[in-house]
Amino acid sequence: MAVAEQHTPQDSVLPPAARTGTRVPTVIVDDVHIVYTVHGAGTGKGSATAALARLVMRKSSPNVRRVHAVRGVTFTAYRGEAIGIIGSNGSGKSTILRAIAGLLPPESGKIYTDGQPSLLGVNAALMNDLTGERNVILGGLAMGMSQEEVRQRYQGIVEFSGINEKGDFISLPMRTYSSGMAARLRFSIAAAKNHDVLMIDEALATGDRAFQKRSENRIKELRKEAGTVFLVSHNNNSIRDTCDRVVWLEKGELLMDGPTDEVIKAYEKHTGK
Template sequence: MTDETAPSAPATEERQPVVVVDGVDIIYQVYASGKKANKYNGVSKKGSRGQLRQVHAVKNVSFTVYKGETVGIIGTNGSGKSSLLRAVAGLTQPANGAVYASARPVLLGVGAVLMPALSGEKNILLGGLAMGYSKKETEELAPAITEFAGLEEFIDLPMRTYSSGMSARLRFAIAASRSHDILIIDEALSVGDQQFRKRSEARMREMRDNAGTVFLVSHSMKSILDTCSRVIWLEKGVLTMDGDPREVCNAYNEYTGVKTIDD
């Protein structure tokens, strides 16, 4: 399925590539923690340090994304979706291959807790500054971010006191406060409630219409179908299918044994 040569641009319109993923391999070197549990005595004593294991999370994946596309990434748990997008964001170095982009992609992930001991307000300031805004810009944006996240009442409390949904909302609001050329959203919306999901999907469409490019990882086929113009299916680190959302989702559902496309 992987395409080693560049896709020829369609003759009808000049499409501008914004992200090129070129033969990316991601390999993790992990110390396995000891031996597998032994069925007689729980854990075997041999080798407490464990052995170095190679986990090949993403295998030779290539694709090109054009300006204004919203790309859904689907696949079962552990299929390499997050690893791939972390490489696109520049947070993980691929073992082979490379990612090229027109601007620095901004990743918004589930695990991204900035500073749990600090209030939501301070996390907004830190997040803004880390993304390269000036202090003044960030301070001006802060009220809008708070409002979008719907956290006016709690914004002065430490982030460790937030529920997972609340902190996901805040992180989304921080990342989406400005239009980014390339925004990557990694399952961050799945914890939000219905009302927030509507708001954030509207925001994503708005970004796409402003010629931004959005990557969205989700297990909700409904979210994917509602927002994406293209879907990539990763399975065991291999790019299995890439194309029209409905087609790919149908094939994926067939693979996983789910009959209907629903939420």
């Protein structure tokens, strides 16, 4: 099992203890802290002189703030699991996914992954000036499919997304799509490939119930094919229908990690929902 190079390039394998037992770990998050540096707007008065003075005196700008987004989070994900990540806004859910994907380096702690994690977010980049058809092709190639694999799976991706249910939208530029249509197409492209670790950020909140059901069924298939799925969502019903385990983050801290019903009941009691 390889370590995500962005996080701990000095290590190359999991600790031996992590590889014991019948369950196979795919992601190990070990006492991870993630800190953002936020640059605020300056006053604009004497800013160049003030900046030079801070440089000489080695002082930080008064408008720079450090945000401790994830605080000492530890958990292990195993092959074949679907794990929901819940919490209020700003709790660190999307941040921890980005760290697992290698997009954010931890301030401290380590993240080990088996294979290549793939992060699917509602804001995942597709090219607005290209047609849906071209984006399907380029998206498939970017995920490592061969041209032949993309050709074989193309029609299935279009049908899964439901883009053409109300017309020939797949031949139109992405900029003509609604946000829901674009999100459905992103999910359909990502779900066409088997992933070692697939992370989905709010994608199932888009589309009608029929699409959500197709998505939930596809996640179950990915699990059977020995993958691990993480799902971040504010829709507790999607979490219940899809995940067998839930990680609850609040203010960057891990509050609870356990069976889906048990954790969601505690979360709903906490939030009054």
